[in-house]
Amino acid sequence: MRSQQQPQHVSDVVPSSSSRGTPPPNITDSPDHKQFDHHDEDSQLLWVILIGLIFALIIQSLAANLGVSTGKHLSELCKAEYPKYVKYCLWLLAEVAVIAADIPEVIGTAFALNILFHIPIWTGVLITGLSTLLLIGLQRYG
Numbered sequence: 001m002r003s004q005q006q007p008q009h010v011s012d013v014v015p016s017s018s019s020r021g022t023p024p025p026n027i028t029d030s031p032d033h034k035q036f037d038h039h040d041e042d043s044q045l046l047w048v049i050l051i052g053l054i055f056a057l058i059i060q061s062l063a064a065n066l067g068v069s070t071g072k073h074l075s076e077l078c079k080a081e082y083p084k085y086v087k088y089c090l091w092l093l094a095e096v097a098v099i100a101a102d103i104p105e106v107i108g109t110a111f112a113l114n115i116l117f118h119i120p121i122w123t124g125v126l127i128t129g130l131s132t133l134l135l136i137g138l139q140r141y142g
Contacts (some may be wrong), residue, residue: 063074070077078090110124119127 066077067073072080079087082090106125106128107121109128110119110121113119113124113127114121
């Protein structure tokens with residue numbers, strides 16, 4: 001014999017705030033509130049990345065315009081115009097910018113290797129670095 005259940009209405013399951021005399025629970029009162037904060041942090045990080053990419057595009061566009069109008073690239077003009085200590089500071093900043101741009105690529109490749117082949121992240125970073133060095137070494141052979 002089958003038991004038949006009658007469908008329950010939402011008002012039967014969740015009492016209204018007027019029947020209890022208290023306001024409905026706030027989202028911040030729930031134990032999952034940290035989950036909502038996590039999404040806010042992700043969206044803030046995405047905005048920072050977007051702004052950084054926009055600035056990089058602007059700088060690259062300005063450097064390209066400089067090269068087209070003068071026939072020299074940015075480092076040649078900096079070498080001709082600035083004193084020695086400024087040139088070294090600019091060189092150091094350029095190296096830091098290249099490293100900062102390469103880190104997400106290396107970590108992204110390591111995560112991809114982890115997802116595809118279940119390789120640990122640190123091993124994926126090592127494999128990515130070694131493959132980069134191998135490709136740089138093979139460039140001299142054509």
